Amino acid sequence: MHEAVLGIDHPGAYAEATRNTDTTVELWCNDHCDLLHVSGAGGGEVLAHVEAAVGVRERIVEADERLLITDDCLRDREPDNIEGVLADHGCLLVPPLRYERGLKWCRVLALDPASLTEFYRDVAAGHDVTVESKREVESVAADRPLLTLDSALPDLSPRQREALATATGMGYYRIPRDATTAEVAAELGVERRTFEEHLRRAENKLVRALVEYL
Known part of the structure; x- marks a missing residue:
């Protein structure tokens, strides 16, 4: 098939x-x-x-x-x-x-x-x-x-996917972090608060979808 x-x-x-x-x-x-x-x-x-x-x-x-x-x-x-x-x-x-x-x-x-x-x-x-x-x-x-x-993961909006992918690529989730939210926002060409809102919504959707399997 x-x-x-x-x-x-x-x-x-x-x-x-x-x-x-x-x-x-x-x-x-x-x-x-x-x-x-x-x-x-x-x-x-x-x-x-x-x-x-x-x-x-x-x-x-x-x-x-x-x-x-x-x-x-x-x-x-x-x-x-x-x-x-x-x-x-x-x-x-x-x-x-x-x-x-x-x-x-x-x-x-x-x-x-x-x-x-x-x-x-x-x-x-x-x-x-x-x-x-x-x-x-x-x-x-x-x-x-x-x-x-x-198909199992929640659908993210294009801006949420972009925020999450860019943050990951720039090392925002590394320990210690290689980038701040301000630096990722600048890379995307948006205000820091706008980027943080998209990222927060993306993270919230992912956590809520996966937490029941933990």
Whole structure:
């Protein structure tokens, strides 16, 4: 089997709500409604988009994290031709869908690489498509249920990933430290407080995701 994670510039309320923001929306469709996990700054604006598009039945809000159950399924309000293309090529969509930076991120599974390639070509004919990753699923034990380190870890916003990667590369986490937050912020071209906020949010997401396994 073969898997690819594709970012598709596909119009829709959830994708549009994340455009030009640091917000990520993860979606699990339940036929009659959607379960959404919204994280990052700008969650309030995303919530307004969701309420306008499908309505919100229930919500839990904690800082920049929101768990929403919608009144209706977005698929019923906004028909999605991507699912039809998936079926045409015998490909499977592995949940959750992820909306980030105005794109719809799909984790697609196919039995052979040719089907995945044809799916990509058909979608790319009508939409801009970004390939985030590709891999061959070779091991039953290691891939059950098709989990990778990337999929098990929480989604970080682009700025959070950049802050964490730059801090690590400059030795911020070495003992003793090789760089201060002010020096890393200068490297990124942002204010120190801005960098520290992105880094704190990234660290918080990672710790909360991993602590239950310690």
